[in-house]
Amino acid sequence: xxxxxxxxxxxxxxxxxxxxxxxxxxxxxxxxxxxxxxxxxxxxxxxxxxxxxxxxxxxxxxxxxxxxxxxxxxxxxxxxxxxxxxxxxxxxxxxxxxxxxxxxxxxx
Numbered sequence: 001x002x003x004x005x006x007x008x009x010x011x012x013x014x015x016x017x018x019x020x021x022x023x024x025x026x027x028x029x030x031x032x033x034x035x036x037x038x039x040x041x042x043x044x045x046x047x048x049x050x051x052x053x054x055x056x057x058x059x060x061x062x063x064x065x066x067x068x069x070x071x072x073x074x075x076x077x078x079x080x081x082x083x084x085x086x087x088x089x090x091x092x093x094x095x096x097x098x099x100x101x102x103x104x105x106x107x108x
Contacts, residue, residue: 052093060100063091
């Protein structure tokens, strides 16, 4: 009985920071995931939102589906994209993936 009591006191007198030390690898992994995955995705989403809000008539764009054309009309949620002379398609604003420099499309 005395040896059991001694074992309990020895365990209770251990380093008080030992319990916190086991969480350090978990915290390091969470920080690494934040820096490597979440933060760049948030930055990219913010840039895309700014691109969508800045769309204007006459901009030359590429959609996520690969269509290339010039914006003919800009609505609240949709844009009308002129892909050939006299041919317009309506696409959602979030489908616009890239705004090209002016003059890139000579055929329109």
